Amino acid sequence: MSPREHEPVILQMRSITKEFPGVKALADVSLTVRAGEIHAICGENGAGKSTLMKVLSGVYPYGSYDGDIVFQSEVQQFRDIRASEHAGIVIIHQELALIPELSIMENIFLGNEPTKFGIIDWVEARRRSLDLLARVGLRDDPDTPIKEIGVGKQQLVEIAKALNKSVKLLILDEPTAALNESDSQHLLDLILGLKGRGITSIIISHKLNEIEQIADSITIIRDGKSIETLDVKADGVDEDRIIKGMVGRTLESRFPDHTPKIGEVFFEVKNWNVRHPQIADRMVCKDESFFVRRGEIVGFAGLMGAGRTELARSVFGRSYGHFVSGQIYKNGKELTLKNVRQAINAGLGYVTEDRKTLGLNLLDDIKTTTVSANLKKITHGVVVNADEEFTVAEDYRKSLRTKTPSVEEGVAKLSGGNQQKVVLAKWMFTDPELLILDEPTRGIDVGAKYEIYGIIQALADQGKGVIVISSELPELLGLSDRIYTIFEGAITGVLNKDEASQESLMKLMTSATRKAA
Incomplete structure (x- = not known):
């Protein structure tokens, strides 16, 4: 018997199916999370991990998917993020939702400001922000602009925001992707500390050593389907075992x-x-x-x-x-x-570290992005040859194994890993x-x-x-x-x-x- 089986279930996602035009992102996915645990979700890029969490958090509202969400023993019908946050579910996306020009304090309380007689009570906001920052181990002045602190500290501000919303279930999508080893370890220690205070966490991460370090259980998703759930300690899970579940084979x-x-x-x-x-x-x-x-x-x-x-x-x-x-x-x-x-x-070619801000125009499709750094290569006179543009993008899609129904798909719809492949294709096309x-x-x-x-x-x-x-x-x-x-x-x-x-x-x-x- 698993040592966690006696813990009450806080979340069940039953037979979740989510479709987009031309692709079934999730097919009958089920997930069970017990109260007070750290539950990891692992899978290859495009497997459906982030999509599943967007369903849970109301980014994809009730009615846009099939299946049931049961949170704290009640079937939920979240219409938006506010509804899920009201229930105690808070998601921190890989691309942080912070406004760089605003202060730490203003970001923590944005849309949720303490008021007195209908006016924002900044004295109370400062008092509460100092308490929240202390809880996440951040010693910076609450008046410091977000743009003046590093990504690791910005992650801590996001968690402080979640704590301000009385979070019961915290979802973290690739929380350490942009962090160095020391910042990553600090964040992992904080997540373990939150577990000690009874907060349940779901973490999506490709850093399998971190998953092995802090997760109690792991659900593996492959090609939009839930493959298995592993109890880390009871099943003796290591990185090789996780990889086998993710890719369907051992990686030598x-x-x-x-x-x-x-x-x-x-x-x-x-x-x-x-x-x-x-x-x-x-x-x-x-x-x-x-x-x-x-x-x-x-x-x-x-x-x-x-x-x-x-x-x-x-x-x-x-x-x-x-x-x-x-x-x-x-x-x-x-x-x-x-x-x-x-x-x-x-x-020279340069694939930037920040693909969303510097590497991509999220309004463009894949084929436009692929040729954007070297248009002259497919331009005849002053006109871009649309057939060559499509052929080039399709060749790179195949060679890089980019998961997309078509190169005419918008890059904003791709998973992070597949967006990275498009950026790589863009610079490879310049033949640097x-x-x-x-x-x-x-x-x-x-x-x-x-x-x-x-x-x-x-x-x-x-x-x-x-x-x-x-x-x-x-x-x-x-x-x-x-x-x-x-x-x-x-x-x-x-x-x-x-x-x-x-x-x-x-x-x-x-x-x-x-x-x-």
């Missing part, structure tokens, strides 16, 4: 076998200095130098805020910060890249000599990661250079031929694949002491 290796074919140095950045875009006396890139060989996969490791993305974006057509000094060389010739178009024309990948597998399941690793290796085998920025050290270690480390805007060292380990990288990532490249 997390990385494809690869023998690199590394050539000569063809891309160099020397003595690169860049100022912060708003803070004039703050340098985000401090005299940084690095190089990339043909056929080489080069990793960049660093803690959140170390300056990895700032370096990549500033090199890619000075799209971040104020350029101070430095040189870029390709094939021995100096380049001057003052904007993104010049960077693309010079053979150097492709910069910033968190390329963020929010992507283990099977899709394997596919993307294979694509990265294939690009390197074509003689291209690939830069990979990742917060996951095992990913960098498994994929890279060399790894640079960054600390506070400066490159502190570089390690070859055979000498790099999590320990050696972490030492360089947390030290200002430079080592020779």
